[in-house]
Amino acid sequence: MMKWLVVLSALVAFSECLHRMPLIKGKSAREYLEERGMWEQVRQQFPYRPKAKFVEKSTQSMTNDADLSYYGVISIGTPPQSFTVVFDTGSSNLWVPSIWCTSQGCQNHQKFDPYKSSTFVWNGQPLSIYYGTGSMTGSLASDTVEVGGLSVTKQVFGVSQTEAPYMAYMKADGILGLAFQSIASDNVVPVFYNMVSEGLLPQPMFSVYLSRNSEQGSEVVFGGVDYSHFTGQITWIPLTSATYWQIKMDSVTINGQTVACSGGCQAIIDTGTSLIVGPTSDISNMNSQVGASANQYGEATVNCQNIQTMPDITFTLNGHAFTVPASAYVSQSSYGCRTGFGSEGTDQLWILGDVFIREYYTIFDTQVQSIGLAQSV
Known part of the structure; x- marks a missing residue:
């Protein structure tokens, strides 16, 4: 921190100097910083991107399907073929059904036809991906994606x-998928990575509102925030x-008492999961504490009728408290009211899915490798 205070002080001093200088050619900012041994530090922290001022963030709207899933329309190929996709921060690959898929899971979906795209390139490498509620197999290819x-x-x-x-x-x-390349099947470069590398975004971040x-x-904003x-x-x-x-989760508390994640645990922010998911014992305790009981x-x-009097649940993330009220973690339908908590055996990796993200606008920043959270409105 101290070294950056020194660098910023130097920049301020140089800026003040400029205001007092006559309009004649003098030392550039680079020369000024090089003399003080600071150029390399500043160059790495603030990389030169001359086209950034001409690039604007891009907003992708999404459809809210009964608070259970969120999806938007993209296109692939030339001319473009349209598909609806889940923008999933819990995985890293893009895939769509193809005309060769005849299994039950492909029914009632749009199918990509490679023969209708002049920019399609066949890769042929096999692809297999498993999700919490399903799986797919197929092959890799490349094309223009909008x-x-x-x-x-x-x-x-x-x-x-x-x-x-x-x-x-x-x-x-x-x-x-909008997670990192390190978990991409076959090490495929994710769409967002290519957006950044092709200079399509003013900042290497995206943000989500559900x-x-x-x-x-609902929307995903590529390159900025709304x-x-x-x-x-x-x-x-x-x-x-x-x-x-x-990210690190310190605890889950109700009325100041720890009810889950005692001693700390890990959690992922996942737009592709509708619930808040944790170990079975912890989820059972949370449900018990809010007065829930298991049906058949x-x-x-x-x-x-009890939603208004049910307690808030607080998730403390890296020392910061984020509270989710009962109106957010209980879903109402014609079949009754259910809590938005799911269990996953003894796995200590929690998933903070849509139940949590609806309450907090979420910014995903790849450059500083951080998540930003702010109260949604």
Whole structure:
């Protein structure tokens, strides 16, 4: 921190000097900093990007499907073929169904036809991806992919040839992963990485707003933030692993008492998971503390009349408290009211899914490898 105070002081001094200088050729900012041995530090911290001022952030709208999933429209190929995809921060590959997929999971979805694209390039390398609720197999190829008005050329993506039966019930055709390349199947370069490398974005970040109660307005902003969707300060939390968007969680508390994640744990911010997911014992304790009971299907249900009096739940992330009220963690439908918590055996890696993200506008910054959270409005 001290060395940057010195650098900033030097820059301020140089700026003040400029105001007092006559308009004649003098030393450049680079020469001024080189004399003081500071140029290399400043160059690395503030890389020269002359075209940045001409680049604007790009907004991709998403559809809210009953608060269960969020998806938007992209296109692939020349001329473009349109597909709906889940923008998933819990995975890193892009894939869509292909005309060769005849399995049940591909039914009722748009299918990519390579023969109709003049820019399609066949790779042929096999691809296999497993998700929490399904899987796909297929092959890799490359083509032009358009997302939010941005065209990414020669993007490697998957074309499915088989999909698990559950995929047939997905509203979206495919998935566009927004996690890190380190977890990408076959080490494929993710779409967002190529947006950055091709200079399509003013900043190497994207941000997500998820609407509530099936309302419109959900969006992913590539290259910046939408200040109209949050209020107050942004709290920045450093990543503990640049694989998923993984951070440190200190505890989960209700009325000041720790009910889960005792002693600390790890959590990922995942737009592709609708619930807050944790170890079975912790989730059971949370449900018990809020007055939920299991129905015949093992779902944690509550009396809808009790929502107003149910306690808030606080997730402390790297020393910062983020509170989720009952109105956010309980879902209401014609079948009754259920809590938005899911269990996953003894795995200590928590997933803070859409139940959490709806409450907090989320910024994903790859340059500083941090997540920014601010109260959604």
